Amino acid sequence: MTRYNAFYAQSGGVSSVINASACGVIETCRKHSDKIGTLYAGRNGIIGALTENLIDVGEESDESIAALRHTPGGAFGSCRYKLKDIDTHRVQYERLIEVFQAHNIRYFFYNGGGDSADTCLKVSQLSERMGYPLQAIHVPKTIDNDLPLTDCSPGFGSVAKYIATSVREAALDVLSMCATSTKVFVMEAMGRHAGWIAASGALGGGEGSAPPHMVLFPEIAFDRRRVMRKVDETVKQYGYCVIVVSEGVRYEDGTFLADAGNTDAFGHRQLGGVAPTLAGMIKQDLGYKYHWSVPDYLQRSARHLASKVDVEQAYAVGVRAVECAIEGKNAVMPAIRRDNQSPFEWSIFDAPLSEVANQEKFMPEDYIREDGFGITQACRDYLEPLIQGEDEPPYVNGLPDYAQLKLVGVPQKLAPFSL
Amino acid sequence: MTRYNAFYAQSGGVSSVINASACGVIETCRKHSDKIGTLYAGRNGIIGALTENLIDVGEESDESIAALRHTPGGAFGSCRYKLKDIDTHRVQYERLIEVFQAHNIRYFFYNGGGDSADTCLKVSQLSERMGYPLQAIHVPKTIDNDLPLTDCSPGFGSVAKYIATSVREAALDVLSMCATSTKVFVMEAMGRHAGWIAASGALGGGEGSAPPHMVLFPEIAFDRRRVMRKVDETVKQYGYCVIVVSEGVRYEDGTFLADAGNTDAFGHRQLGGVAPTLAGMIKQDLGYKYHWSVPDYLQRSARHLASKVDVEQAYAVGVRAVECAIEGKNAVMPAIRRDNQSPFEWSIFDAPLSEVANQEKFMPEDYIREDGFGITQACRDYLEPLIQGEDEPPYVNGLPDYAQLKLVGVPQKLAPFSL
Numbered sequence: 001m002t003r004y005n006a007f008y009a010q011s012g013g014v015s016s017v018i019n020a021s022a023c024g025v026i027e028t029c030r031k032h033s034d035k036i037g038t039l040y041a042g043r044n045g046i047i048g049a050l051t052e053n054l055i056d057v058g059e060e061s062d063e064s065i066a067a068l069r070h071t072p073g074g075a076f077g078s079c080r081y082k083l084k085d086i087d088t089h090r091v092q093y094e095r096l097i098e099v100f101q102a103h104n105i106r107y108f109f110y111n112g113g114g115d116s117a118d119t120c121l122k123v124s125q126l127s128e129r130m131g132y133p134l135q136a137i138h139v140p141k142t143i144d145n146d147l148p149l150t151d152c153s154p155g156f157g158s159v160a161k162y163i164a165t166s167v168r169e170a171a172l173d174v175l176s177m178c179a180t181s182t183k184v185f186v187m188e189a190m191g192r193h194a195g196w197i198a199a200s201g202a203l204g205g206g207e208g209s210a211p212p213h214m215v216l217f218p219e220i221a222f223d224r225r226r227v228m229r230k231v232d233e234t235v236k237q238y239g240y241c242v243i244v245v246s247e248g249v250r251y252e253d254g255t256f257l258a259d260a261g262n263t264d265a266f267g268h269r270q271l272g273g274v275a276p277t278l279a280g281m282i283k284q285d286l287g288y289k290y291h292w293s294v295p296d297y298l299q300r301s302a303r304h305l306a307s308k309v310d311v312e313q314a315y316a317v318g319v320r321a322v323e324c325a326i327e328g329k330n331a332v333m334p335a336i337r338r339d340n341q342s343p344f345e346w347s348i349f350d351a352p353l354s355e356v357a358n359q360e361k362f363m364p365e366d367y368i369r370e371d372g373f374g375i376t377q378a379c380r381d382y383l384e385p386l387i388q389g390e391d392e393p394p395y396v397n398g399l400p401d402y403a404q405l406k407l408v409g410v411p412q413k414l415a416p417f418s419l
Numbered sequence: 420m421t422r423y424n425a426f427y428a429q430s431g432g433v434s435s436v437i438n439a440s441a442c443g444v445i446e447t448c449r450k451h452s453d454k455i456g457t458l459y460a461g462r463n464g465i466i467g468a469l470t471e472n473l474i475d476v477g478e479e480s481d482e483s484i485a486a487l488r489h490t491p492g493g494a495f496g497s498c499r500y501k502l503k504d505i506d507t508h509r510v511q512y513e514r515l516i517e518v519f520q521a522h523n524i525r526y527f528f529y530n531g532g533g534d535s536a537d538t539c540l541k542v543s544q545l546s547e548r549m550g551y552p553l554q555a556i557h558v559p560k561t562i563d564n565d566l567p568l569t570d571c572s573p574g575f576g577s578v579a580k581y582i583a584t585s586v587r588e589a590a591l592d593v594l595s596m597c598a599t600s601t602k603v604f605v606m607e608a609m610g611r612h613a614g615w616i617a618a619s620g621a622l623g624g625g626e627g628s629a630p631p632h633m634v635l636f637p638e639i640a641f642d643r644r645r646v647m648r649k650v651d652e653t654v655k656q657y658g659y660c661v662i663v664v665s666e667g668v669r670y671e672d673g674t675f676l677a678d679a680g681n682t683d684a685f686g687h688r689q690l691g692g693v694a695p696t697l698a699g700m701i702k703q704d705l706g707y708k709y710h711w712s713v714p715d716y717l718q719r720s721a722r723h724l725a726s727k728v729d730v731e732q733a734y735a736v737g738v739r740a741v742e743c744a745i746e747g748k749n750a751v752m753p754a755i756r757r758d759n760q761s762p763f764e765w766s767i768f769d770a771p772l773s774e775v776a777n778q779e780k781f782m783p784e785d786y787i788r789e790d791g792f793g794i795t796q797a798c799r800d801y802l803e804p805l806i807q808g809e810d811e812p813p814y815v816n817g818l819p820d821y822a823q824l825k826l827v828g829v830p831q832k833l834a835p836f837s838l
Contacts, residue, residue, distance in 0.1 A: 010595070013596070014592055014595045014596065016588070043598075044598040044599065047598065047599070071591070072588050072591050072592065073588075073591030073592045073594060073595045074592075074595035074596075075595075077594075077595055077598055078595045078596055079596075079598055079599040079600075080596075080599050080600050081599055161817060161818070164817075164818055165723055165818055165819060166717050166721070168818060168819065168821070169435070169491050169492075169717065169720040169721055169722060169723070169819070169821075170715075170716040170717055170720050172490070172491050172492030172720060172821065173433055173491065173492045173493075173716045173719065173720040174716065175492060175496075176429070176433045176492045176493030176494075176496055176497045177432070177433065177493075177497055177498075177499075179462075179463040179466065179496055179498055180463065180466065180498040180499050180500055181498075181499050185716065187717075203817075203818065204818060273692070273695060273713075276692060276695070291715050291716055292713070292715060293713060293714055293715035293716060293717050294711070294712060294713045295712055295714055295717060296589075296710050296711060296712035297589040297592045297593065297604065297710055297712060298585050298588065298589055298606075298712050298714060298717075300592065301588040301589050301591060301592040302585070302588055303588060304584055304588070304724060305723060305724070307817065384816065384817065387817035387818070388816070388817045389817065390811070390814055392809070392811070395809055397803065397807070398580060398583075398622075398726065398803065398806035398807045398808065399580070399583055399584055399587060399622065399623060399806070400584060400587065400588070402587070402588075402591065
């Protein structure tokens with residue numbers, strides 16, 4: 001077998017375990033150095049390929065690569081950049097071929113979510129449509145958990161663990177104070193159009209008195225009167241109310257809660273945040289003292305609290321991606337299959353990329369409780385295995401010790417290209 | 420020695436290690452059961468004493484008490500309630516004596532910050548001023564780190580570790596994305612009038628390129644033009660800018676940034692948050708895409724990320740408080756003395772409560788860098804030992820397993836008392 005070089009890049013919003021997938025890809029490439037030559041990483045995703053900004057991964061030590069497994073963020077830089085259609089923007093694809101050819105690259109690993117899968121699918125067509133022999137493998141990643149076919153998306157389990165842990169901890173704080181101080185606590189969860197992350201907040205509690213007492217999903221239209229009634233009932237019954245609200249919560253007419261036309265004194269749109277918006281409504285309608293929290297990026301970078309299952313799955317899809325390449329596959333995505341619920345067992349299978357790209361997986365209706373304010377047992381059964389196990393990073397001087405790569409650039413061979 | 424009963428209560432905003440102090444108090448009382456009879460806890464701080472809402476700590480198993488050491492929040496309930504002056508509000512103090520007498524209580528342990536130290540000091544005067552033989556010992560706690568005499572306040576070290584870790588993690592996320600997306604990240608830290616917690620954010624970075632690139636202190640008047648210039652320079656130099664901002668940041672004239680007279684479309688005061696306010700200014704003045712985070716209660720309840728040094732100190736002040744009582748002391752507070760910097764060594768001494776109550780410890784001027792946007796080496800030397808070591812709680816089913824006490828109420832002997 002002739003040796004060809006490989007390209008790896010990270011795309012879209014990063015997570016606390018996307019580097020664990022990178023680690024899986026890189027370590028497996030190194031194991032198969034008889035088949036895969038140099039591995040290049042794209043600086044800032046596909047942009048690195050288009051602009052010939054390549055990083056020589058071979059310059060990184062085995063220790064640095066191993067440390068990627070416990071390092072959050074995207075070590076090679078990520079991007080929000082979608083390739084246009086191959087028919088209308090042929091020049092982009094010709095450029096990709098030019099760069100790949102110049103560096104003898106025939107394996108393409110792209111690590112991202114739904115939008116990135118679309119980019120990967122387009123690149124996978126280079127061989128059939130444009131005659132350049134390339135195999136493109138997608139490595140799944142998204143905290144939003146909205147990729148189809150796969151049981152879950154690497155990155156999600158760790159956010160779920162962070163949200164469930166954080167709400168459990170903060171709820172103990174609020175419970176301590178509610179007699180004379182804060183009565184309502186609102187915590188905002190990421191997840192855009194899908195309620196997966198908000199739902200995971202419910203893992204920290206249970207039925208009845210255990211907080212969070214309410215979860216607000218993007219899938220359920222926001223009805224201010226109903227929500228306020230439930231908040232009021234909860235405070236009256238338990239003395240306090242803890243709420244997890246998804247950033248994507250909307251009114252019946254589709255407008256986002258956090259973008260309800262409010263402007264500040266200078267005429268600017270109100271500064272984001274569903275949590276402060278909802279907390280303000282509660283103060284206005286019910287008069288309760290509140291606190292709110294918007295963890296934002298903290299939730300998707302909290303590698304110190306990663307789910308061990310999530311880290312293992314993220315690594316495994318990286319490993320399998322390289323194996324797929326060696327087996328001659330193209331346009332596939334290693335995906336996770338849930339083989340057994342209890343004890344939890346899972347395996348990896350190769351999903352066709354054409355069925356993954358541009359598809360969103362929404363929460364099944366029967367995962368949301370009938371009253372719309374919590375999760376069902378079916379949802380709990382689905383979520384719980386994904387947050388199992390801890391995988392603490394090493395600590396130095398009291399802080400997590402994260403990988404710092406050298407990121408040595410590869411000398412450019414081609415003329416510059418503007419995006 | 421005749422056996423008398425004891426009273427313990429938690430006061431003010433709670434922390435992730437105040438229960439570790441409770442654990443120290445309770446375990447030490449149990450060790451000295453020849454001298455201390457029943458230990459009662461006040462439900463919701465001093466309010467529990469005034470309303471005769473006592474919890475029989477004896478009903479809790481040794482295992483539950485041991486688990487308090489790793490449980491955040493205030494297990495017995497806390498309060499924001501300050502006793503009035505003994506001369507003008509004699510009836511409150513007579514009520515306290517009535518309750519203590521009814522339950523044979525002669526030891527009073529109060530676990531809180533500066534305001535609570537004032538309450539404890541007032542209670543300590545019961546014996547001298549009103550003839551009731553009581554010993555009052557204050558157990559220090561406050562995340563704000565503003566108690567005098569003690570090297571640090573139990574609770575602070577763990578928040579410092581949380582903030583430093585979180586900003587390091589989130590900064591890796593922002594660095595990954597800054598080529599095509601978020602360029603500025605603003606994270607808000609608690610701490611009211613003192614910049615201690617914001618300062619600890621700088622531990623995650625260093626000089627030059629290592630984030631956070633800027634820390635904004637309440638001690639330094641906010642100068643919008645200077646701040647914007649620094650943000651702009653930082654983005655131009657490093658591609659991104661990570662900022663830790665204290666909730667207490669103010670303009671030259673003393674008004675808080677987060678309360679600058681802005682109102683929303685309904686005429687309400689702008690919903691809090693220095694971070695979104697500052698992020699909005701950056702967008703307005705410089706046009707950079709931003710994200711912001713307000714962890715709020717998450718930072719002071721994140722027991723999963725506690726500092727081992729902090730937990731040990733919190734426990735030790737609880738232990739020493741009981742020893743003080745047995746030694747016949749009154750109106751003291753076990754405080755922490757830094758005996759050696761490297762290796763870090765500390766011990767406990769008994770500080771006079773009169774010198775603690777109602778005093779605030781501010782950051783020394785030479786802890787803030789000359790440009791006002793970072794910390795000095797002296798500050799780093801002070802802070803670093805306080806975040807050392809990890810002390811993870813046990814995990815069950817993927818989540819921290821926190822103590823759940825029975826909180827059995829003691830039958831009331833007296834007529835009700837209204838606050």
